[in-house]
Amino acid sequence: MQEIRGSMYDYPVYYELAYGTDWRAEFDFLESCFERYTGRTVRRLFEPACGTGRLIWQFSRVGYEVAGLDLNRKAVAYCNERFERAGLAAPAIVGDMSDFRLPRKYDAAFNTISSVRHLPSEQAARGHLQCMADCLAKGGLYMLGLHLTPRRPCYGDEEQWSSRRGNLGVLVRLVSRDIDLKGRNELVDATFDIYTPRRQFRIVEEMNFRTYTWPQMQRLLASEPRFEVVATHDFHYDIDDPIDIDEDSEDVVFVLRRR
């Protein structure tokens, strides 16, 4: 199979194929958070690192006012074109989630699948929380989901799934190759096998994710006192089953509320 070294984020059509069908559990959970964890009426939503708009598109379809921001121009263009095709205003802008300013305040925001771990430094992560606190109204929520590195990390972790739509198919394989706890970096080998009627090829990428142990995450959260942690959940996205986090926890969602 022909191999292309590149980033999956530069191929929004294939990114959507790989991730786009999987939105329902996050969507339902986020809506339940809006009802349970704030007294505000939630109408205006913001997603930092929105990518192709997988989630904001679904929220827009049921009447929320949405906005997104992403570093990747191709993902933003894809996201905006989908809205424009439906006769709606383009909701996404190109920007860095560690350093941005929005003209309006939002009722809630979310960032669900470890995207925050793309931020390469503590300074960037703190900048991100500050920007998020700036763009939320008082009582507004920020649901931040990420994989924490447990006390005894599982080296060589592997995840694989496939997805098909019409005559397009993708097989995704993510393998955690190295975890450098001192350097705070997890190296993940990602391959995306793409099947189209005319060609088959593989996108190969080395992805870097900043690591967060539970104590490191607590320090990060404490750096932005305008947020209080009102609940913690995991990637089962069960609103009736909050979890207690400890040093063995892995997939977690923090429900942060703007003071």
Ligand SMILES: C[S@@+](CC[C@H](N)C(=O)[O-])C[C@H]1O[C@@H](n2cnc3c(N)ncnc32)[C@H](O)[C@@H]1O
């Ligand atoms: C795993 S994707 C998630 C996309 C989307 N949130 C979703 O749930 O499908 C991670 C996204 O983070 C974006 N990203 C990485 N670093 C970023 C940064 N510093 N600022 C904004 N977006 C960033 C990438 O371009 C990519 O679209």
